Amino acid sequence: MREVAVVGVGMHKWGELWETSIRDMFVMAARNAMNDAGVDNIDSMYIGCMSGGLFAAQEHLASMLADYLGVLPAAAARVETACASAGLAVRMGWMEVASGISDIVLVGGVEKMTDITGDEATFALSTAAxxxxxxxxxxxxxxxxxxxxxxxxxxxxxxxxxxxxxxxxxxxxxxxxxxxxxxxxxxxxxxxxxxxxxxxxxxxxCSPITDGAAAVILCPVELAKTKFKDHPLVVIxxxxxxxxxxxxxxxxxxxxxxxxxxxxxxxxxxxxxxxxxxxxxxxxxxxxxxxxxxxxxxxxxxxxxxxxxxxxxxxxxxxxxxxxxxxxxxxxxxxxxxxxxxxxxxxxxxxxxxxxxxxxxxxxxxxxxxxxxxxxxxxxxxxxxx
Amino acid sequence: MPDVGIVGYGAKIPRYRIKAESIALTWGADAENYKKGLQLKEKSVPALDQDTITLAVEAAKYALKRAGIDGSKIGAAYVGSESHPYAVKPTGTILSEAIGATPECHTADFEFACKAGSEAMYVVYAQVKAELIEYGLGIGADTSQGAPGDALEYSASAGAAAYVFGTKDIIAKVDYTYAFMTDTPDFWRREHEHYPQHAGRFTGEPAYFKHTLGAANGIMKKAGMTADDFDFAVFHQPNGKFPMAAGKRLGFPREKVETGWLVPWLGNTYSGASPLGLSAVLDVAKPGNRILMVSFGSGAGSDAFIFTVTDRILEVQDKAPKTRKQLDENKIYLDYGRYAKFRGKILRNS
Amino acid sequence: MKIRSPRYHRETPQRYRLEAAKTKSGDVYFPPRVYYPGGQTAEPFKMSDTGTVLTFTVIHTPPPEYSDLAPYALGIVELDGGGRITTQIVDVDPAEVKIGMRVKVEFRKIRTEGSEGLLCYGYKVVPE
Known part of the structure; x- marks a missing residue:
């Protein structure tokens, strides 16, 4: 199993982002992470999202986000385990890099929570029970x-x-x-x-209702040592x-x-x-x-x-x-x-x-x-x- | 044909109440008119999560407990109400499912203004008598509504009483039944209307008294009995005054009517009214007591029963909550605002 | 979100009659399962209608269909003889609810799907 490094991180100002869509939020965070790492493309990505369906009436997110991120035809998957979805995305990406299947993997998550009313958000969240x-x-x-x-x-x-x-x-x-x-x-x-x-x-x-995205670039430690030397080496x-x-x-x-x-x-x-x-x-x-x-x-x-x-x-x-x-x-x-x-x-x-x-x-x-x-x-x- | 009687009974009264004063204050009326004149002091109000079905289920569970039988033994379950929660979809199926009587059970929803409960008892009794079923449930339950500001608002209340009829382990044997009915337009509610219409003083003599007294006299004549042969009499009670007046005219001393006279504190539970009155009597009845029960429903008609209480009554009285206890204890009073919210009387966006 | 008929109908044995399953080792599963841990077999088990409040809260910001009921007490109740339910505690001032309180199950209307949809019933508890 290969050791895995974090070579890029990116998010954006979180909040009630009335003017920003789910796809735009994700791309902002993901491009920040890619810029932080200094990569222009990725091999695959895992995106955590609890409920694109209930919050934003949008499923099949992985393909949409890969498209708008400009990384087609990279492999992409949305993963879900309620509020731990992005943690799971990190683990899936870590496994893919550790196993040797891919070298540059973007992991992250996104949730657009303010396109529905507070009541509806309360209900959407309750489906995690x-x-x-x-x-x-x-x-x-x-x-x-x-x-x-x-x-x-x-x-x-x-x-x-x-x-x-x-x-x-x-x-x-x-x-x-x-x-x-x-x-x-x-x-x-x-x-x-x-x-x-x-x-x-x-x-x-209580934590608030928030629109936001976050992304992290993973790669093998050996690759990080040679290609990603701008930041101190952080290893999972x-x-x-x-x-x-x-x-x-x-x-x-x-x-x-x-x-x-x-x-x-x-x-x-x-x-x-x-x-x-x-x-x-x-x-x-x-x-x-x-x-x-x-x-x-x-x-x-x-x-x-x-x-x-x-x-x-x-x-x-x-x-x-x-x-x-x-x-x-x-x-x-x-x-x-x-x-x-x-x-x-x-x-x-x-x-x-x-x-x-x-x-x-x-x-x-x-x-x-x-x-x-x-x-x-x-x-x-x-x-x-x- | 076998002897048939009540083998279990149960009552359910919601905990919420509103006083006549709270209603009168809202509408600028004089509460004393209702409290003294019609003997209506306060009434029960269903909680937001209670309706005819939930009240009927709780009453039925208590009845089964007193009967000492499982719900699966129930061969027919009839619920009489003028406030069935669905316009189309039976109350009886939900009730039967909740008590575990499905699928081998016959069910029907009855409606006959305030008489639907005794009607359910009447039909179940007949089914058992005809040996079509071993046990059956007859239930009167209502969460009735009076129009805001109308005299009926001081009385229309909520409650349920359930009776298991059978041939074994009888607690009150049915000695006689009798029905008395004419077409009398004293009170009605058209489809899609929220509140009923009534014919004012016409609801008294030509409606309530004619049928109640007609049925009472009819059954006593059939049985060859007079008021002296009874320990208790229960009449339909749309207000406090009418049943007392009916009792007096039939020759019953006040104390024989008072035990089942719940309306001053309960209000008129419509289909539940005389069945609940009977439950309060059974709560204190002794072996050998004879009971006359006469219902009344606008439209109009009365069902009458004569029961004789058996020794087994003493075994079952404490097996489920008694009616007076539910009526007198643990009350939660509402102001008119919360009452209006509970009863859906406030205009809202859908 | 509306509860559609098939889903509502499927749950009625549990909602209306508290039908559970009990394994040989005495564990109560509510609702019954297709498979029990360790491959145990289980028999149908009707849970008792009395129990004890293990923990509770008072909900002030409810889901939309429950807004008329707020504030309402809600707790986890251990039923006598085994089995637990998450349920509203009604017919009581929420301020009087306590851990260890004795309660009994009642059949209540849980939610109403607008003026035209299903009336949904089930269990709640009231002070014993």
Whole structure:
């Protein structure tokens, strides 16, 4: 198996992009990634998109995007595992390069979420749950994570303040990210008094509805060493992917994300490292409780300690385990099918020393955790700079 | 032919209520007119997720519980209502599916204003009597509507009562039945209209009293009985005044009518009205008690039953929630705004 | 999105009667499956109509078809004797819902497909 390098990254300013179509958003991000790598063509591409059909009434995206990107007749596929779709695209591209089938593979994701009403978007997102046995009850995604939050609070004493601190921290990070949808700080008071969405979660505990795309160029490390020497060499050293029941009610424990735990174990084993060896991470904070639960699941903190750790500042940029320096899904935005690729972009930029005002001091190894649904799927990637 | 009777019964009353004062305040009326004059203090309101079908299903489940039989034993299920949720598609199929009576079950939806519930009981009784089926369900259920501001708005309410009839383990044997009916245009609702029309004071003497008293006198004559032979009498109760007046004219002392007199706090549950009254009587009845039940439906007609309670009544009374308990406890009061929303009385974009 | 007849009809044994399956080892699967983990066999199992709230939320921003009901409590309920459902908790002030609360199942209207479409029924729970 060949080692795989990240040689190009690109996205664009995320937000409510009323004037930009799904195809244009993707091409903007993809061309930025290709320019960053210095390539004009690719062998193949994998695009994560949760629901081109429900959000944009457009299926068969892979061919359309390959066409508008100007890379026909390159192989192209859309992949889907709800909000972890782009994480899956990264893994598929990594496998294709590692196996020796292709050399230059573009992986990324795109979601156009504002062409439909907020209600319709709520419904489209809810299809990532079990439509017949969860969705039919009238549950929403905030509702599913709210039920996890209530269970976590009851079991571990996690507090509303801790759930809110995650949002405060991520907005503080996102304020330094020019590509973030909401690049401004928020106060604890503002978060705690924001509109109720699904108790105990309020609006500012929830990631927003976002239009956006992100893309990454992968190639074999040996090729990167000879042809792509403009940036420090960033290598994917671990990739893990796991599933769990789609329905939250089918799980033995609502206070942990088993799929993230298993995916992280696989990625750690492949990279030959453990949680202590990771300098920083981008995790899937679709709701602030998710960040708390994931930092526990990937072994950064003991079960129940994710909230207190955030409250103590351990997950801030100057803490021992910086989490979501990009602003996370909360501040940067969450175009569901693109998020996993944007996480790889932030890890790469930090490792390269290109993260601008939010740059960490000489990080060597970062982890990206992307999640589908209420934890029905998760992907974990570990990246190192050499 | 075998003895046939009720082997299980169940009642379902929604938790929501609205007081006469809240309705009167909205329309500039005097609540005392309704509370004192018509004896209508408050009424039940179905929740947004309750309709005739859901109320009928819950009542039927309680009835099966008291009967101690599985839904699959039900050979016929008839639901009487003037508020069947679909114009075309049976209430009975959904009900039968929900209680597990399908597919070997005969079903039909009945409509006869407030008489449809007793009609369902009447037909099920006849089917069991004819030995066509072992058990059958007769249900009266409604989420009736009165036009905003109309006198009917103070009474039109929601509830259901279900009766399993059979030949084994009877709790109240049917001794006599009797039906009395004419064509009388006292109250109607045309297709596609939201609210019924009524003929004001014409709904009293020529409609309610003529048929209720006609059926009551008819069945007592058939049985060779008088008011003295009964422990309880249940009449259709469109308001608090009418059933009491009917009882008095038939020679029933007030206390024999009061047990099944729910309307001041429940409102008129239409097809559910006299069946719910009967359920409240069965909740407290003792072995050997004799009960007269007379329904009334506009249009117009009355069904009458005479029941004799058996020893088994004492075994089943506590097996499901009692009617008065549902009526008196855990009430949630609505203001007129929420009531109007619940009942779909607010103009909205589709 | 509208629920069309075939899909609605297919789910009625579960929605109307809580029909599940139970394996020899006592695990309850709701809905029943074509294949059970480990190749176990399972028998039809009708879940109980009483249970306990394991966790819950109060939904303030519902999907479109549920907007008239908001705010509504919704939880995961473990039914007595096994099996779990995600369901609305109704006939109660949402502020009174608690983990560990005892509830019973009722047949309710779940959603209405406009003024012309299907009326969709199923289970909800109310305080016991």
């Amino acid at each position: 079990d439509t017949e046995y969860e969705g039919y009850s009238g549950v929403t995604f905030p509702g599913l994570y709210a039920m996890m939050a209530n269970a976590h609070m009851a079991k571990y004493g996690t507090t509303l303040e801790q759930l809110s601190q995650v949002s405060v921290k991520n907005h503080a990070n996102g304020a330094l990210n020019p590509e973030a949808q909401y690049p401004f700080p928020v106060s604890l008071e503002t978060v705690m008094n924001s509109t109720k969405v699904a108790e105990p979660l309020r609006l500012l505990h 050293t671990g990739s893990g992917h796991a599933t769990d029941t789609i329905a939250l009610h089918s799980r033995a424990d609502f206070t942990t994300i088993k799929a993230a735990e298993v995916a992280a174990k696989k990625a750690y084993a492949m990279a030959g490292v453990g949680p202590a060896d990771i300098d920083f991470a981008e995790v899937h904070d679709c709701f602030t409780i998710a960040e708390i639960m994931v930092t526990e699941a990937i072994g950064f903190f003991e079960p129940g300690q994710g909230g207190p750790a955030c409250e103590r500042g351990e997950t801030a940029r100057d803490g021992s385990k910086p989490i979501n320096t990009s602003g996370g899904l909360k501040s940067k935005g969450h175009p569901v099918g693109a998020t996993g690729a944007a996480q790889i972009i932030e890890i790469t930029r930090q490792l390269r020393g290109e993260a601008g005002k939010r740059q960490l001091k000489n990080p060597r190894r970062g982890l990206a955790q992307n999640m589908g649904g209420s934890g029905g799927s998760s992907l974990v990637h570990i990246l190192e700079v050499r």
